[in-house]
Amino acid sequence: MMHRNIKQITFIIILSTLLGLARFYFLKDNDFNLIKEVRVLQVTEAEVSDSGSEIFIIPQFMTEPMMASLEFTKYFFDKKNAIFVDARESEEFEISHITGAINIPFDYYDEYMDVIDSLKYDDVFIIYCSGGESSLSIDLADVFFGDKAFENVFVFEGGLPAWQEAKYPTE
Amino acid sequence: MMVLMKKYNLPLLSRFILGAVFIYASLDKIADPIAFSTNIDNYHITPIAINNLAALIIPWVELILGLCLITGVLLDGASILTMALLVFFIFIISQAYVRGISLNCGCFKTAVDPGLGDLRQDMLWRIFEDILFLGLAVIVYFRDVFRRVK
Numbered sequence: 001m002m003h004r005n006i007k008q009i010t011f012i013i014i015l016s017t018l019l020g021l022a023r024f025y026f027l028k029d030n031d032f033n034l035i036k037e038v039r040v041l042q043v044t045e046a047e048v049s050d051s052g053s054e055i056f057i058i059p060q061f062m063t064e065p066m067m068a069s070l071e072f073t074k075y076f077f078d079k080k081n082a083i084f085v086d087a088r089e090s091e092e093f094e095i096s097h098i099t100g101a102i103n104i105p106f107d108y109y110d111e112y113m114d115v116i117d118s119l120k121y122d123d124v125f126i127i128y129c130s131g132g133e134s135s136l137s138i139d140l141a142d143v144f145f146g147d148k149a150f151e152n153v154f155v156f157e158g159g160l161p162a163w164q165e166a167k168y169p170t171e
Numbered sequence: 172m173m174v175l176m177k178k179y180n181l182p183l184l185s186r187f188i189l190g191a192v193f194i195y196a197s198l199d200k201i202a203d204p205i206a207f208s209t210n211i212d213n214y215h216i217t218p219i220a221i222n223n224l225a226a227l228i229i230p231w232v233e234l235i236l237g238l239c240l241i242t243g244v245l246l247d248g249a250s251i252l253t254m255a256l257l258v259f260f261i262f263i264i265s266q267a268y269v270r271g272i273s274l275n276c277g278c279f280k281t282a283v284d285p286g287l288g289d290l291r292q293d294m295l296w297r298i299f300e301d302i303l304f305l306g307l308a309v310i311v312y313f314r315d316v317f318r319r320v321k
Contacts, residue, residue: 012245035220
């Protein structure tokens with residue numbers, strides 16, 4: 001009985017694997033590989049100005065969204081020349097968010113198309129979510145950079161928890 | 172339970188319900204394994220490297236299980252695998268819920284339904300659903316016990 005069950009389960013799994021591989025063959029998508037590559041975004045590095053202070057410069061030609069450190073994010077927050085985008089759900093946004101941030105939940109970004117279309121393509125966008133486990137900010141950054149062709153898109157890797165831990169302004 | 176067992180053929184009913192649910196759940200994922208792979212990423216429980224492979228194989232397991240349950244072919248093996256899969260689904264959605272991750276589970280549709288109000292509430296509903304389905308799978312496996320009482 002037990003032996004028969006194991007044989008049946010093995011048969012179902014092997015058949016599913018073969019059908020899955022056949023589906024992969026017919027998918028013909030160059031970006032979709034059997035072994036998924038871990039995506040690592042390039043980090044923006046600080047430069048030292050003539051006066052000795054740290055400055056951050058937006059790269060001229062970005063080929064994909066870049067990772068923003070806490071220092072980078074605070075630098076542009078203080079300069080007030082970046083638009084902060086919160087990719088979390090609106091309920092989470094209402095509880096707390098980076099001061100001045102706008103909310104475009106990645107899961108419903110289609111509903112926010114009028115907001116996205118009203119943004120300027122050459123502005124600097126720093127997108128964040130809950131950091132760590134969450135990939136909402138990277139997913140939304142791909143929409144901004146890939147689908148909407150915005151030029152300067154950054155993902156704040158630490159997200160709201162890192163911002164709050166540093167005791168930077170929230171509302 | 173005895174009343175239900177007198178009135179209905181519970182194992183047969185369970186097989187058809189579970190089979191239909193598994194076939195329906197598999198179709199969207201088979202059509203779009205790329206989106207399903209992203210759904211799996213969002214659970215943050217499996218190594219990223221294996222998520223594409225899982226997104227290709229799991230929907231076919233669901234489809235074959237659905238067909239086996241409805242036709243009665245390989246029924247013992249299919250019902251054991253169904254139980255194992257449902258326990259796994261309950262575990263991964265629960266752990267995501269407890270860790271505060273809000274996600275589209277990708278259980279039936281790989282894309283988020285725009286009309287869906289609250290993802291976390293939806294996750295709780297999916298856990299509840301899977302527990303019900305697990306109950307049906309137990310009835311199928313122990314079908315001799317639950318057979319219709321004359």
